[in-house]
Amino acid sequence: MQQWSQQQRAKGRKIAFVPTMGFLHQGHISLLEEGRKNADLLVLSIFVNPTQFGAGEDFEDYPRDLVADASLAEKAGVDIIFAPGAAQMYPNGYASWVDVEGITDVLCGASRPGHFRGVTTVVSKLLNIVAPDIAYFGNKDFQQLAVIRRMALDLNMACEIVGLPIVREADGLAMSSRNSYLSVEQRQQALCLSESINSACRMVAAGVVAAAEILTNIRKDIESHSEARIDYLKICHQLSLQDQVEVDQDSVLLLAVFIGKTRLIDNGFLLK
Numbered sequence: 001m002q003q004w005s006q007q008q009r010a011k012g013r014k015i016a017f018v019p020t021m022g023f024l025h026q027g028h029i030s031l032l033e034e035g036r037k038n039a040d041l042l043v044l045s046i047f048v049n050p051t052q053f054g055a056g057e058d059f060e061d062y063p064r065d066l067v068a069d070a071s072l073a074e075k076a077g078v079d080i081i082f083a084p085g086a087a088q089m090y091p092n093g094y095a096s097w098v099d100v101e102g103i104t105d106v107l108c109g110a111s112r113p114g115h116f117r118g119v120t121t122v123v124s125k126l127l128n129i130v131a132p133d134i135a136y137f138g139n140k141d142f143q144q145l146a147v148i149r150r151m152a153l154d155l156n157m158a159c160e161i162v163g164l165p166i167v168r169e170a171d172g173l174a175m176s177s178r179n180s181y182l183s184v185e186q187r188q189q190a191l192c193l194s195e196s197i198n199s200a201c202r203m204v205a206a207g208v209v210a211a212a213e214i215l216t217n218i219r220k221d222i223e224s225h226s227e228a229r230i231d232y233l234k235i236c237h238q239l240s241l242q243d244q245v246e247v248d249q250d251s252v253l254l255l256a257v258f259i260g261k262t263r264l265i266d267n268g269f270l271l272k
């Protein structure tokens with residue numbers, strides 16, 4: 001992979017890169033399509049990264065379908081699928097980690113200790129291997145994107161980091177490989193995530209600015225769903241990810257909710 005990239009770059013070709021854990025859906029495809037438009041070559045990585053899963057999380061169960069992914073990738077104009085094995089990425093004796101401080105302490109970082117260390121480590125490795133000019137990430141993983149931007153800036157990575165909007169199902173559910181875990185009933189209840197973002201936006205549009213008032217309101221809504229258990233529900237500044245008392249242009253509602261055993265995340269800006 002690294003040699004191919006070096007050869008292409010030597011020929012002056014621009015390389016776009018989309019890192020994923022596979023089981024591709026339209027959210028991933030939107031990143032690939034944007035990459036296809038903005039570079040000469042498009043690389044997709046598929047790697048279910050063990051180091052970003054905690055003990056008892058869904059690493060083993062995470063959905064995998066390389067055959068279906070390859071066919072979707074081909075349609076999206078991918079030139080190379082890079083799908084390494086865990087033992088190639090983390091051979092015996094592996095000992096190096098990338099840690100971003102501060103913004104990894106909150107939200108998903110607080111609920112999933114070590115998660116972002118796994119993410120930043122694997123993304124660093126992938127960027128070193130693929131050596132792209134530009135890499136695409138989804139706003140769906142809002143904190144992940146903020147952490148990766150911080151890392152790229154702090155570590156002088158040459159690659160441009162681009163974030164793209166959340167792709168949703170027709171009824172509003174944010175697309176996710178993990179949606180495949182949901183039963184029919186849970187799939188219906190999972191709408192409480194996107195609905196709570198919409199209802200928060202409506203409150204803000206109606207003049208409510210107190211974050212606590214908005215959160216109390218939507219907390220009640222979510223908790224009325226029998227399968228839902230809130231992990232976190234917060235209104236944060238888009239850059240610092242610190243809690244806000246009052247909503248402004250920089251406010252993002254971020255939530256993680258278990259629907260049954262499936263942990264789903266979603267987010268949205270409150271002032272449009």
Ligand code: AMP
Pocket residue numbers: 019020021022026027028030031136137138139140141164165166167168174175176177
């Ligand atoms: P994953 O395979 O879940 O690790 O995601 C790979 C990339 O796709 C990440 O940058 C995600 O933020 C992005 N992504 C996942 N779901 C969506 C979505 N519904 N809309 C936009 N981007 C997404």
